[in-house]
Amino acid sequence: MSARVKTKIEKLRTELERHSRLYYVEARPEISDLEFDKLLKELEQLEQKHPEYDSPDSPTKKVGGEPISGFETVDHRVPMLSIDNVYDEAGVIEFDKRVRKLLPDQKLHYTVEYKIDGVALALLYVDGELKRGVTRGNGEQGDDITHNARTVGGVPLRLAGKNPPKELEIRGEAYIGNADFAKLVAEQEQRGEQPYANSRNAAAGALKLLDPKLCAKRKIRFIAHGVGYYDHDFKTHQKYLASLAKMGVPVTPNVEAFETIESALERAHVLAEDIHSLDFEVDGIVIKVDEFSLRDQLGSRGKSPRWVIAYKWERYEAATKVNSITVQVGKTGTLTPVAELDPVQIAGTTVARSSLHNWDEIHRLGVQVGDHVIVEKAGKIIPHVVRVEEHLRDGTEKPFPQPTECPECAADVTQDEGGVYLRCVNPQCPAQLRETLRYFASREGMDIDGLGIKLVEQLLEADLLRSIPDLYRLSSKREEILQLERMGEKSVDKLLAGIEQSKAQPLWRLLTSLNIRHVGASSARLLADRFGTMDELQSQDETAIADVDEIGPVIAHSVHSFFASEVGKTLIDELRELGLNFGEPVEKTESGANSGVLAGKTVVVTGKLSELDRNGAKELIHQHGGRASGSVSKNTDYLVAGEKAGSKLSKAEEYGVKVLTEREFLDLIGESPKTP
The missing domain is CATH 1.10.150.20 (5' to 3' exonuclease, C-terminal subdomain)
Structure with a gap:
């Protein structure tokens, strides 16, 4: 019995370690998170019943141990230096000139990689076992956070493979993925908590928690990109990263080396174009001398190495003034305060409004009508107020009171139990109905051609709409619609045709x-x-x-x-x-998985298509059992390439991914071109 239990425990540990590697390092998971958690729970129960088989590097140890009483400050054996920044190509060219002046007649290569916006973390392995995790601190000393580092996704408790280096300090970034961060913020809002400002702050705060179980809940991940102390002959940065990957450590993706700074800059532009496909925040590109021996010759100056430069984006922020604060009522009755701003240019677009989210956020920022504020674009897309410039106040600013009634229907408002949001309690609130219908008809919803917010408002004003189903009864009210402003025969026919076609939406x-x-x-x-x-x-x-x-x-x-x-x-x-599409029964294979010619396949669509639009192609992928992805990786099965396919086509060819023309894709799935 004892031998069988031990064998079962060892088998589960091996299986869990394999799946962790597939997930974090190779980006090709074979099981779901739920299945992984079930295996982990089974192992945890066996270890509790049989403590004689306990092991410090068991996968169960990554869920967190006992809280610690405080942090110990430790010295960095090799200082964790900062990186010099430049903000244009001229700065990168100047960096190359400095390097070549110090290394005359030397043949060298530059590696190009993403600058991940995370928290610096150093991991010390001795004989392959994780011994210590340390923050950057002041560069000379950092805090020992080993208890939390053990919970970080992608950090192996023991390096894979035989004969690991005697000592190896791996350096990289601890971060929270964009998808995980969105879920984290949503959960905070549900609980009525103040959401984190950004994923970096959330990760930094988690690593400084005394209870590792709390840290584990934030789903922090790790990506390696550098090295501290080591007693192994890695030769180059690329070979070092390749060695780490074999040891089961996730490494910074898509790193390539180039002989000239011009080629390195071209690669930097390619990486910048693909940032939207990443699941982590990036604030620049890092260019490094590849050869370790040449790095040693270049050395450091002050607090930064001479062999590396960060080519960073300009900050996406600007100063402006809050002219007023208005309140919007959403489709679920949520009251959202919005700052109406002096129009200001940020990253090439004009920003005149910014959501303040809720009244807790207004209180946290201390924002008042008339305040001068700093606004930035989160993720380069959504503007939000970062801070108030209180030193510019002149006494004319006025606080904005929390409303006690709905600004649209004057009904009472209530606050979510345990939450921060105010809601209108009137289910017949015209604002809720207006926003519900607007969203229902939008491209994100049923995509009804010809039905925008202005027409929705007209139909409501004319009492032709009182609910979602009323949209599909408008065909009997054609004459009444013709009486509306700017609604001629063609406009009405287009509207009614769009509504009828939407019945077939998936x-x-x-x-x-x-x-x-x-x-x-x-x-x-x-x-x-x-x-x-x-x-x-x-x-x-x-x-x-x-x-x-x-x-x-x-x-x-x-x-x-x-x-x-x-x-x-x-x-x-x-x-x-009314005849809307309520779906079709799911066909399943004997194993229970959805069937289809693309079942289990990952498909990427790129370039300009002639017969399909991009959303239509993705919908067909889903309809035939496949998964539509935005980026090419080693586990991509097909790339559907239209005109001007660009870098994704090159990457697919590099990885040996099968490339299909649009016509070949349609033939594969047995479909005529259609846009759902």
Whole structure:
């Protein structure tokens, strides 16, 4: 019995380590997070029953041990220096001139890689076992956070392979992935907590927690990009990264080496174009001398090495003034304060408004009407107020009071229990209906051609719309619509045709559009893929819905509550009678997986297509069981390449990914071109 238990424990550890490597290092997971957690739980229970088989490098140790009482300050054996920054190509060229002046007649290469916006972390391995994790600190000394480093995703407790270096200090970035950070913020908002300003702050705060179990909950990950002390002959940066990958350590992606600074700059531009496909924040490109021996010759100056430069983006922020604060009412009744700003240019676009999210955020910032503020674009897209320039106040500024009634219908407002959001309690609030219909018809929803917010407002004003189903009854009110301003025969025909065509939209689009709290396009697609039809989904209990990978209890409760409510039942019954697409039963293989010619395949679409639009191609991929991805990797199965395919085509050829023309893709799935 004892031998069998030991064998089972060792087998589970090996299996879990393999899946961790597939997930964090090779980016080609074979099982879901739920399946991984089940294996981990099984191992944890066995280890608790049989403590004689405990091991410090067991995968169960990554979930966190006992809290510590405080941090110990330790010296860095090799100082963790900062990197000099430049903000234009001229600065990069000047860097190259300095390097070549110090290394005359030397043949050298430059590596080019992303500058990950995370928290610097140094990991010391002795004989392959993780002994210490240390923060950067002041560069000479840092805090020992080994208890938290052990919980970080991608940090192996023991290096893979035989004969690891006697001592090796791996340096890199601890970060929270964009998708995980979005979930973290959503969970905070649900609990009524102040959301983190950015993922870097959230990661930094987690690493300084005394309880490692709390740190583990933030799903921090690690990417290696540098080295401290080592007693191994790695020769070059590229060979070092390749060695780390073999040891089971995730490394900074897409690193290449070039003989000239001009080629390195060209590569930097290619990497910059692909930033949108990454799941972590990037604030620049790092260019390094590849050869370690030449780095030693170049040495350092002050607090930065001479062999590396960071080519950073300009900061996306500007100063402006808050002219007023208005309140928007959303489709779920949420009241959102919005700062109306003096128009200002940020990253090439004019910003005149910025959400203040909720009144807790207004209080945290201390923002008042008339204040001068700093606004930046989060992720280079969404503007938000960073801080108030209090030293510029002249006494004319006025606080903005928290409303006690809805600005649209004057109904009472309530605050979410345990939350921060105010909501209008009137289900007939015209603002809620307006926003619900706007979103239902939008490109993110049912994509109804010709139905924009102005027309929605006109139809509401004329009392032609009182609910979502009323949209599909407008065909009988053609004459009334013709009486509206700027609505001629062609406009009305276009509107009614667009509404009729939307009936055939796939189930996931309908689910996205129904105003179910916490359900967006991605979760709607997961639900549609799992259950196939609206009726099948409506019949499920919370447990079955929560069992869908990446759905969880919060979304499951919201979905189940919607279908169980009288409002939800009535809405679904009316839409069924009106002939909307309620999906098709899911065909499954014997193993239970969805069937289809692309089942289990990852497909990337790039370039300009002639017969399909990009969204239509992605929808066809999903319809035939595949997964549509935005970036090419070694686990990509097909690249569908249109005109001007660019860097993704080159990467696919490099990885040996099968490249399909648009026509070959359509032939493969047996489809005529269509746009859903």
